[in-house]
Amino acid sequence: MKKRVGFKTLGCRLNQFETDALASRFAGLGYEVVEDSKDTDVFIVNTCTVTNQSDQKSRYVVNHALNHGHKGMLIITGCMANHHKEQLEKRYPNAYVVDNQQKSAIPQLVEAHFNQEIIPSNTYEGGVFSYAPAGETFHTRSMIKIQDGCDNFCSFCIIPKVRGRAVSRSVDAILENIKQVVAFGYKEVVITGVNISRYQHDGVNFSQLLRHIVDMDLDFRLRISSIEPDSFDDEFFELMQHPKITPHLHLCLQSASESVLLQMRRMYTYKLYKRMVARLREVDPRFNITTDIIVGFPGESEADFEKSVTAIKDLDFGHVHTFKYSKREDTRAARMNNGVPEGEKTRRSEIIRKVALENKRAYRKRFIGCHQVVLIETITDDWSKGYGEYYVPVKVNEPLLKNKFYTVLITHLDEEQGEPILVGELVK
Missing domain, CATH: 2.40.50 (OB fold (Dihydrolipoamide Acetyltransferase, E2P))
Incomplete structure (x- = not known):
């Protein structure tokens, strides 16, 4: 009888890519792959730690599996495994806690476990780009990892600590990965990473990488995952008109207040962000721009908040992810004063959600008859x-x-x- 391996993935598309790659590898080894912990020999939780709520959700998934009778091998991986490794090992002594750098070696760890060749998980050679192209995944589209880590060090963000410094994958490896997944039958690929706009490998930047991808003589549709609003070059905006590239970007804003962006240590101004949106809408008036907004950042005044509300209306976002600021230890923002009360954060997030829903409805109505x-x-x-x-x-x-x-x-x-x-x- 086949062994069953179950997965639960929290957080970003990068986690989804890594889960898909692991699931495909297990399928190739003869395992039955499922998306829950029921009756599994192995259950892998790919965690997120970007907010306190993310930590809570990750712990809930682990506890739910154990409380509902999971007796098999338990593996906790992902960013929470990097951020809270010692706590997790103490709380779940029978689990394997595997950090992001060794995540790609999880199939080796599992095989060794069942072959009774147990050695500590951190002795396996992993690597953030050591994932084979996924032939069988949980998604219709195939994600392609081009980059990992981040050097921006925004004052609220823990990601550089848990994902490490920015590294980029070689152009040849990316193109070969795309060639393989298109051969598997995927019609759409999504390029993903932690900070993909900062892609840089052997003198090739992000726009130049896109050019290499769209010049491939293959039939597929290309999506760009969540991206930081860096100062894109002219080639980038030119490429947004290419028929292979879909007219959608998740362009992270976080706040429309210049003073709050400065305190967040974001690498752009709202003025620059607006110019980027304007150029994208010159490419296509219906270009779908979705975004993230953080409310209740330390020191955010009512006037600062209202600027974000106004921006949502003015920039015609297709969708807005709203987050209440969550204090993360080991970040600069955790030491800031002038915290916004939790009740006020909730009020502001509800206002944002209401305005964003009205925007989404109006934006989508523009497609009727098309x-x-x-x-x-x-x-x-x-x-x-x-x-x-x-x-x-x-x-x-x-x-x-x-x-x-x-x-x-x-x-x-x-x-x-x-x-x-x-x-x-x-x-x-």
Whole structure:
């Protein structure tokens, strides 16, 4: 009987990429791969530690598995494993706590465990780019890791501590990875990393890497994962018009107050951010720009907060992830005074969410009467759902084929589930 390995992934797309690569490797070794801990011989929790809430969610997943009878091998990995390694080892003495640098060697650790060749997990050679291309994943699109780590050291962020300094993968390795996953049958690839706009390898920057990718003589659609609003060059904006690159960027803002951005030690101004948005909308007036907003950063005044509210309305964001500031030890912001009360953070986040939802609804209504090329991800007996090129969810009321592109005429917006989703008819 096949051994079963289960996964639970929290946090960013980079974690998702690494889980997919591990899952594919286990499938190749003959394991049955599932997305929960039930009846598994191995359960791997790929954690996040970006906020206190992320830590709580990660601990909940581990505790839930143990409280519901998981008796097999338990592996805790990801950024929380780097940030709280000693605490986790003390709290879960029977678990293996594997840091990000050794994460790629988890299949070796598991095989050694079952072969009774137990040696400490940190003796395995891992490496942040030591993941084989994933042939079988939990997602329709394939993620391609181009970079890891960060050198920005924003005052609120723990990521440089748990992911390390910025490193970039070679161009040849990235192109070979894309070639392999397209051969596996993936129609869409997503380039991801911790701070991908700072990609730099052997004199090749991010824009030049994009040029190498779109020049590949292969049929696929390219998405760019979450990206920092650095000062992009002209080639970058030119590439945003390329037919292979989808018109969507998750461009992290965090705050529209110049004084708050300065205290956050962000590498841009709001004035620069607005110019970037304007250039992207020159490329395509419906270019989908989504973002992150932090509310309640130490010293954020009501006037600072109102600037973020105004920015959401003015910049026509397609979606906004809202975070209440979470104090992280070992960061500069943890030592700042003038903390915002928790109740006030909650009030501000609710205002942001309300305004953002109104924006999302208005933005998505602009697609009614237009065509979208949709990659189907979910199917039932009655309907299919996927994402169009603008990374907006689209539903079609008939069963279609998964991992296939369809041209859909958008007819209306469905808001029955609280989330506005485009609904359309198949163009035959």
